[in-house]
Amino acid sequence: MAEIKQILVPDIGNYKDVPVIEVMVKAGDTVSAEQSLLTLETDKATMDVPTPVAGVVKEVKIKVGDKVSEGKLIVVIEASGSSAAAPASAAAAPAKAAPAAVTNAAAAPAPAPVLAAPLTSASSAGKSHASPSIRRFARELGVDLTQVKGSSPKGRINKDDVQNFVKQALSQPRGGAAGGSGMQVLAMPVIDFAKFGAVESRPLSRIKKISGANLHRNWVTIPHITQFDEADISEMEAFRKQIGVEYAKQNIKITPLAFMLKAAAAALQEFPDFNASLDASGENLVLKKYIHIGVAVDTPNGLMVPVLRDVDKKGLVQLAKELGEISAKARELKITAADMQGGCFTISSLGGIGGTAFTPIINAPEVAILGVSKASMKPVYQDGAFVPRLMLPLSLSYDHRVIDGAAAARFTTYLAQVLADIRRLAL
Numbered sequence: 001m002a003e004i005k006q007i008l009v010p011d012i013g014n015y016k017d018v019p020v021i022e023v024m025v026k027a028g029d030t031v032s033a034e035q036s037l038l039t040l041e042t043d044k045a046t047m048d049v050p051t052p053v054a055g056v057v058k059e060v061k062i063k064v065g066d067k068v069s070e071g072k073l074i075v076v077i078e079a080s081g082s083s084a085a086a087p088a089s090a091a092a093a094p095a096k097a098a099p100a101a102v103t104n105a106a107a108a109p110a111p112a113p114v115l116a117a118p119l120t121s122a123s124s125a126g127k128s129h130a131s132p133s134i135r136r137f138a139r140e141l142g143v144d145l146t147q148v149k150g151s152s153p154k155g156r157i158n159k160d161d162v163q164n165f166v167k168q169a170l171s172q173p174r175g176g177a178a179g180g181s182g183m184q185v186l187a188m189p190v191i192d193f194a195k196f197g198a199v200e201s202r203p204l205s206r207i208k209k210i211s212g213a214n215l216h217r218n219w220v221t222i223p224h225i226t227q228f229d230e231a232d233i234s235e236m237e238a239f240r241k242q243i244g245v246e247y248a249k250q251n252i253k254i255t256p257l258a259f260m261l262k263a264a265a266a267a268l269q270e271f272p273d274f275n276a277s278l279d280a281s282g283e284n285l286v287l288k289k290y291i292h293i294g295v296a297v298d299t300p301n302g303l304m305v306p307v308l309r310d311v312d313k314k315g316l317v318q319l320a321k322e323l324g325e326i327s328a329k330a331r332e333l334k335i336t337a338a339d340m341q342g343g344c345f346t347i348s349s350l351g352g353i354g355g356t357a358f359t360p361i362i363n364a365p366e367v368a369i370l371g372v373s374k375a376s377m378k379p380v381y382q383d384g385a386f387v388p389r390l391m392l393p394l395s396l397s398y399d400h401r402v403i404d405g406a407a408a409a410r411f412t413t414y415l416a417q418v419l420a421d422i423r424r425l426a427l
């Protein structure tokens with residue numbers, strides 16, 4: 001004999017008063033076990049509520065827009081014979097539906113990279129008709145169900161529809177740089193600039209072509225964040241000017257960059273994760289026991305990054321001397337590939353030119369780069385009064401896969417402290 005089952009909202013976690021965004025059945029419909037009855041939507045996820053029993057829908061107790069919590073009666077079903085899988089107690093016994101199938105972009109497994117498609121979002125998931133198992137299947141493949149056309153009655157999406165969608169997506173050309181965003185990168189338009197005025201064409205230098213390809217790869221593959229800070233270098237500058245006069249006689253120019261190198265070496269020792277690289281698997285950090293720092297040098301042919309070795313073991317004057325030699329070598333194109341290898345960290349100084357801040361691109365496989373902009377006099381509030389101080393802007397870009405924001409802020413804070421009081425370098 002047929003049993004009357006009252007289907008209740010199952011355990012939906014801690015959610016209460018969740019809006020019903022879709023009701024998939026009406027009185028008289030025949031349903032099979034596990035078929036979705038309705039969809040709920042929280043601020044984070046959509047959830048399909050399936051029926052635990054097969055049968056005929058006698059009554060639907062809710063409508064779109066109602067708010068429900070666990071235990072709320074949603075549908076009454078006349079269960080058909082053996083399919084009454086729910087605990088068959090007394091007739092009209094309430095049965096909780098099977099756990100809701102959750103579609104949650106944040107909690108779901110990462111989408112399959114081949115598709116580069118987002119998971120169903122909370123807002124879009126409710127618009128597609130599919131059973132929880134199909135939603136789960138689509139989620140595992142990284143398929144956005146709103147993009148899939150359902151071929152079953154009433155446009156419901158079945159497994160074949162999802163599989164065909166994947167096959168089709170795989171046969172499409174892939175938008176490289178968009179990886180993971182689900183968006184295809186538009187091809188650059190070919191424009192005849194001469195239509196708008198006189199032009200001339202000049203090939204990019206060999207260095208620009210090589211560095212451009214590297215910069216592009218680093219920019220699109222490394223999750224960059226840039227931390228900004230300022231260092232009070234008033235005292236450092238006074239000292240630099242003082243010794244600058246002495247060493248000018250030996251033809252050694254002591255620029256602020258020599259101090260940056262020393263301070264960066266100290267910070268790298270203090271924060272070893274910055275003096276590291278990810279290994280090829282991306283699962284291990286290779287911590288380096290040496291401190292070699294690259295310096296971006298602007299040459300007529302493009303940007304070059306020669307590396308100064310063992311910066312932590314060298315004095316300011318030695319570093320200033322080497323900096324002068326290596327940047328001259330770079331500008332004269334006499335630099336070798338070996339001169340540019342083995343760096344752990346890079347400093348890019350635009351301080352001799354101008355600007356207040358910039359976002360340097362990490363020189364992979366390094367995990368951070370320090371941008372230095374032009375120091376300027378600023379009023380700084382100290383001991384109850386504004387005083388003029390020479391402030392140096394720092395811009396630290398770091399690889400967020402390796403370095404957390406807090407660590408980056410500690411790094412720049414430390415760097416600023418050392419530059420503000422270079423006696424700390426002797427500690």
Ligand code: CAO
Binds near residue numbers: 256353
């Ligand atoms: N604030 C204020 N003044 C600064 C400064 C700063 N942060 N840094 C340097 N200066 C001053 C120097 O003291 C020097 O002044 P004087 O001639 O009066 O003594 C002047 O600016 C020029 O310095 P410099 O450029 O000769 O020397 P440097 O050590 O600062 O830099 C080098 C050397 C090779 C890094 C630099 O010449 C260079 O090529 N910079 C460009 C790097 C670059 O292109 N980066 C961008 C990469 S991202 O695309």
